[in-house]
Amino acid sequence: MTGKIELREGMGRSEGFFQMAWRRFRRHPLARLGGWVLLLLYLGALFADFLAPYPESKSFRQFSYAPPTHIFWRDTDGRLTRPYVCASERRRNLETFRVEVVTDCSKGRYPIYFFVHGEPYKFLGFIPANLRLLGGDWLVSEQAHLFIWGTDDFGRDLWGRIWYGARVSLTVGILATGLALIIGVFFGGIAGFYAGRPVTLSVGFANPEFRRYLRRGRPLLAWLKALGWTLVWLGLAWLLWITLQGFLQTSRGLEAILAGVIGVALLGAIGYFLIWQTVKLDLDTLIMRTTEVLAAIPDLFLLITLSVLIPQDIPPATRFMLVVSILSFVNWGGLARTVRSQVLQLREMEYAQAAQALGASDARTLTRHILPGTFTYLIVIVTLSIPSFILAESGLSFLGLGIQEPASSWGLLLSKAQQTGIIAFTERPWLLIPGLFILIAVLAYNLLGDGLRDALDPRSRR
Incomplete structure (x- = not known):
């Protein structure tokens, strides 16, 4: 009798959301296969020195x-x-x-x-x-x-070079996705939360808002905001000065005078609004129009344009970080638009409205009550975005604009086959092996992403 009661009690226990998601994920064989393949690739990249017989x-x-x-x-x-x-x-x-x-x-x-x-x-x-x-x-x-x-054109062991290159190609995907995710969630969350509500941004030294903050007994907050906007103005002044220097080196006479007058007037107008005036901006419109401008430019063209600006004589580690930053800058817009649509829906939920009614600040409402509702989507979008960054880095390195010698990446190794032309297919097929690794990594990430999407879908009943 006791065993039956315990059995009934066990049958009455409900599973949590992530427990059900894990159970659904285990029923997806292709997703599990993709996960195991990625685990092997990352272990190979981690132990590349152990696997490679030569440095x-x-x-x-x-x-x-x-x-x-x-x-x-x-x-x-x-x-x-x-x-x-x-x-x-x-x-x-x-x-x-x-x-x-x-x-x-x-x-x-x-x-x-x-x-x-x-x-x-x-x-x-x-x-x-x-x-x-x-x-x-x-x-x-x-x-x-x-x-x-x-071996490659320099007689280096291709087996070891592939595992050394896996460190760059696989790590670029994770770091670039993480940085793009941070930027996209930040701007997408702000755009969605403040959609339809202009925001006051300026608290300069000569602004009435500054004195109002002082009268309310919040001098530290007033001085910090005033100092922040002053630093913004100084940063814009520095960028304008660098731009004018480059223009004045190639211009003389009336053109130089006209450029200087326009620059000073523009800087003065920006300083006037930031320090003296209370600026009201529709952050949603500003951020979304920025993402539309980025989306209007072809990704490959923008990547190549930004990559050409990287100096050729910088250390490989610095170049690696710059490539990651460029990839993130080009691709954060899509994440921001999707996060904005999620936040627009979640901010109207009862718990978000209740938090604001109880006096929670905008930052607390956004970070503690709204953004956590997007985590299941973000987990899926991360696994589906990493392959695109791997392909983008491989394309840049293949064109000679990404990772440079003596460092290694799969795209750079694949460019060796392109240099030899049709001979790579007829006489040197081993030079195409890095392309096979790119295909395997991208396919594994897509299989894993499909499985996570099905498992984390709350409407799924499988």
Whole structure:
């Protein structure tokens, strides 16, 4: 009898939203497959130094565009043995006049060992380590080498370069999506919450609002707002001065005088409104018109235009962050428009209206009661946006405007195949392997995103 009561009580328990979502997600085999594939790719990128037998920058110029190394599994008697590679050298074929890699086991055999100590590296950038997956005497020999997936134009091992490049290509997608998400949620939330309600922005030193804040006993808030708008005016003045300097270097006479007068008048007008006047702006109109301007410009054209402005001699880490910023700047508009539509609906809900009626500030109502209602959508949009950023970065690097040597990314590696033309398909197909990794990563993210969309849909009853 007790067991039946416990069974009935267990049957009466209700599942939470995320418990039901997890149960629905587990019933989506393709989404689970995409998740496992992405896990393997990110683990490979994390342990790239362990998987690669050679350091990222090590090259063998005499083995430029070398095909994958032949790995032997049997000895001369046909019995299975430890895998090994043989001595090899580049020779010109006198019949075809092509340079080929010729393997000659009579000149030496070099066994392949697993989990050996090789050249040192720093795991995660600061942990000293030297354990590598593959090793052997072929690492220090000049007669034998191991190129699992061949080499590129500089004779660098493509197997290792792909895993090193995965760090850039996969990380760019996450960082660019995260930054675009922050910008899109911020501006989309503000646009949706203040839609139809002009906002007063100016509290300058000479503004009546400043004295009103002082009389209300909030001097710290008054001074902070006044200082903030003064800094905005100084920042605009600096940008205007830099622009005028570039214009004055190429202009003389009446054009220079006219540009200076217009610049000073524009700066004075901005300062007048920010410091003396109370400015009322429709933030929804301002933000949405900005997103429409960005949407009117083709993404590829805008990406190329902004990427050309990046100097060529900057460090790879700095260039990486600039590429992430450019990708986020170009693609935050779509997120902002969708978040705005969600906020417009959620701000009319009873709990949001009750929070404002109880005296909650606009910031608290927006961050604590409205934006959490968009989280399920944001989880899905993140998984569907990351592939587009991976493709965008790969396209930029393929065109030579993204990640540059000596760093590596899948798009940059794929550009090596483009440089060789049709030969990459007929004689050097291993150069196309980075494109296969791009395809796999994008497909896995889309499968995972489809599964999350179905699982997090509250109308789903499966």
